[in-house]
Amino acid sequence: MSALSESLWRCYTHPASAAASTESNTEGWRRQQTREGFATVTEAIRSPHLVDEAGYLTVEYDPVQETAHRVGRALHAIGDQALTDAVVTDVEAEIGAVENAELGDLTGRAAQAVVLSRTDASPSQVAAADAVLDKDPLGGSELFRELEPTAAAIAAAHWLKAAADVTSDLSGIPAEQVVAAADDIEALPYRTPTAVLGLYPFADSPRSIIVEMISDAMLIAEGLAPADLDLAPGDEEADDEDEPVRLTLLDPSRPARDLLEDLLIGIHACRLLYAEYTDADDLTDEDDDIEDDRRDEIDEAFRVAVRARAVQDRGRLL
Incomplete structure (x- = not known):
């Protein structure tokens, strides 16, 4: 059975x-x-x-x-x-x-x-994940509890690009580098979201990026190699040529959920960099002694800006 x-x-x-x-x-x-x-x-x-x-x-x-x-x-x-x-x-x-x-x-x-990785995604599930992120661009537990992880990752990739574009406009750092730049503020796994952002100029949609990454990882989990496999993705900084190379940036045993987690971390990284470059004097909070209130105000400004950019570019998701 x-x-x-x-x-x-x-x-x-x-x-x-x-x-x-x-x-x-x-x-x-x-x-x-x-x-x-x-x-x-x-x-x-x-x-x-x-x-x-x-x-x-x-x-x-x-x-x-x-x-x-x-x-x-x-x-x-x-x-x-x-x-x-x-x-x-x-x-x-x-x-x-x-x-x-x-x-x-x-x-x-x-x-x-919700715990399975799939080499396709239901359009209705992508739309549902997009609605969750529209409610809060930093993510929500529904993405893991109620939705296909591949579909949720597709929507998260769209929102990551919006967050990266907003942060790039503010900081002057290229969009594909903002997540890696945030690693100087807080240690985080930046390689996967950076790879996704780097693929946007060569892809027609976030769907094609995400499905290909997950499909490749699922092939590797079965002992197979994608035809165009990069033997060392993300290992450019390795000093020892005898070190094992990674065949995929994702966890082959759970690639879709692993990718979803990393993309949400990427959005969090954009928020960190956004806060770093935001001039607090431009915010409406007049009490400089209330740091938590200021942090909440910056976070809300980030959410508003990312939400507007995601809506503006929603055509790539659909």
């Missing part, structure tokens, strides 16, 4: 739409065949392939189909119809959860998708 669930959810994390091609015998074609096999899973459980009179057993190449037949063979050996009915009901609920997640509905059983 665990193997079957894993195979079902792989259709969500590795959709055919994210493959390079869906022509016959390509990876995308195989993914599509697997996804279309959802309709036959319960039948495979109820009537699995069994060893025939000659001692042969038909084994399916498709992982979803084969794991369904394995569940069916175990139930056949047990021989309890009530148990079989209960398992089929549970599997139907799991399939429904995957289908709901594909549509961007992460309620109920589909909520498990």
Whole structure:
């Protein structure tokens, strides 16, 4: 049952739409065949392939189909119809959860998708993440509790660029360097958000940047190498050529959530630099002794400026 669930959810994390091609015998074609096999899973459980009179057993190449037949063979050996009915009901609920997640509905059983990395993103989930960041450009817990991490990362990349542009206008530091510059104020993991900002001139949208980074990390997690792999991304400062190189800036075991965390840290870094270059005398707070109030006022000014820039450039997100 665990193997079957894993195979079902792989259709969500590795959709055919994210493959390079869906022509016959390509990876995308195989993914599509697997996804279309959802309709036959319960039948495979109820009537699995069994060893025939000659001692042969038909084994399916498709992982979803084969794991369904394995569940069916175990139930056949047990021989309890009530148990079989209960398992089929549970599997139907799991399939429904995957289908709901594909549509961007992460309620109920589909909520498990919030911890999965996906090589695609639901437009409705991207819009929902954008709404969370519009409410507070520094982020919100809903990004981790209620939304696809890939979709949330796409929206966060858009807001990071807005924050970097606002901070660049104020400080004179190039937008792609503001997060790294903030590392002089507070130690933080700046390489990933800096890499994302550096890719904006070469990408048509934050979606293409984020999906490619996550897809590459997911390939590496499976022992595969992207065709255009950079053997040492982010290791330009390494002095020892014998040091291991990083194949990806992300944690391969959880790339989407790792990327989302780093992008939000990048927005925080922009806020730090924004505060560093803000002239407190230009703010409306007249009591110089109340540092917390001044900090809150600077933070609010940052939020307002970033929100306006994100709205102005929202076309790249859509």
